[in-house]
Amino acid sequence: MPIRTAVPPRVLTVAGSDSGGGAGIQADLKTMLAHGVHGMSVLTAVTAQNSLGVQGAWELPVEAVRAQYRSVVDDIGVQAVKTGMLASAALVETVAELLAATDAPVVVDPVGVSKHGDALLAAEALDSVRTKLLPVATVATPNLDEVAQLTGVTVTDESGMRRAAEEILAFGPRWALIKGGHLTGDAVDLLTDGSAEHWLRAPRYDNRHTHGTGCTLASAVASGLALGQDVPTAVENAKAYVTGAIRAGFPLGGGIGPVDHGWRTRPAE
Numbered sequence: 001m002p003i004r005t006a007v008p009p010r011v012l013t014v015a016g017s018d019s020g021g022g023a024g025i026q027a028d029l030k031t032m033l034a035h036g037v038h039g040m041s042v043l044t045a046v047t048a049q050n051s052l053g054v055q056g057a058w059e060l061p062v063e064a065v066r067a068q069y070r071s072v073v074d075d076i077g078v079q080a081v082k083t084g085m086l087a088s089a090a091l092v093e094t095v096a097e098l099l100a101a102t103d104a105p106v107v108v109d110p111v112g113v114s115k116h117g118d119a120l121l122a123a124e125a126l127d128s129v130r131t132k133l134l135p136v137a138t139v140a141t142p143n144l145d146e147v148a149q150l151t152g153v154t155v156t157d158e159s160g161m162r163r164a165a166e167e168i169l170a171f172g173p174r175w176a177l178i179k180g181g182h183l184t185g186d187a188v189d190l191l192t193d194g195s196a197e198h199w200l201r202a203p204r205y206d207n208r209h210t211h212g213t214g215c216t217l218a219s220a221v222a223s224g225l226a227l228g229q230d231v232p233t234a235v236e237n238a239k240a241y242v243t244g245a246i247r248a249g250f251p252l253g254g255g256i257g258p259v260d261h262g263w264r265t266r267p268a269e
């Protein structure tokens with residue numbers, strides 16, 4: 001067999017490790033594999049985590065994050081970047097400074113708190129997220145808790161999502177994707193750049209095994225962008241992927257299980 005010369009697009013996640021394999025770096029790399037891109041990682045923190053919550057978290061030194069990033073970018077190159085758990089103000093500022101110099105699209109998932117309520121970002125880092133990280137984002141993907149943390153806006157319905165998007169866009173990302181996963185009724189998200197408005201609507205699956213939904217959605221968007229899709233198309237495809245993964249989410253451990261990143265490869269039940 002001839003050696004393959006065509007190289008798939010490369011996507012980098014800058015995020016924390018979830019030992020349980022449902023969220024964080026592990027969710028990101030599985031999502032990238034499912035999209036046919038080459039996934040790479042810059043680890044920012046290690047969590048001891050499972051379906052019950054986060055039992056411990058240790059952040060990496062700034063030099064370790066910087067060195068991983070340089071290793072990947074200087075040799076291999078990236079077509080899109082996704083950021084997740086960044087833990088501290090020092091890491092947020094380091095990552096923002098590195099990303100300010102890239103031409104690749106950047107998807108920022110401003111991870112604040114885990115599904116179980118464990119803090120994944122120091123409170124004093126919020127200002128660095130607002131002033132340093134969001135300005136370098138092509139797409140920012142806050143959930144409604146992160147919207148409240150970053151803007152003070154409490155969203156209880158779809159009209160509130162529009163207001164939330166305006167406030168997030170004011171920090172400087174090109175697009176805001178406001179995730180309505182924490183509301184009731186259909187799972188509705190709003191994507192806007194301040195002029196175009198795209199409402200993404202999917203059925204809400206009554207499945208409590210939703211660990212990793214946010215990481216999965218953001219990594220799917222980054223994969224689509226690396227494949228050359230425009231932002232609305234990448235987000236629409238990512239929404240379809242995460243919806244299928246939530247629908248197929250499975251019980252693992254005694255708590256909230258993961259979404260199924262491999263759902264498209266399983267035989268239909």
Ligand SMILES: Nc1ncnc2c1ncn2[C@@H]1O[C@H](COP(=O)(O)OP(=O)(O)OP(=O)(O)O)[C@@H](O)[C@H]1O
Nearest residue numbers: 115143179180181182187188203204205212213214
């Ligand atoms: N039960 C559900 N059924 C269908 N779609 C859902 C459900 N819950 C969330 N979603 C969708 O999943 C995506 C991620 O949204 P969500 O608000 O859950 O992100 P997140 O809060 O960052 O994730 P997490 O709560 O795991 O940290 C969004 O597209 C949202 O609409």
Ligand SMILES: Cc1ncc(COP(=O)(O)O)c(N)n1
Nearest residue numbers: 016023024114212213214215
């Ligand atoms: C290391 C790490 N990063 C992020 C999340 C949030 O997960 P989600 O994708 O559910 O928002 C998590 N629980 N752990």
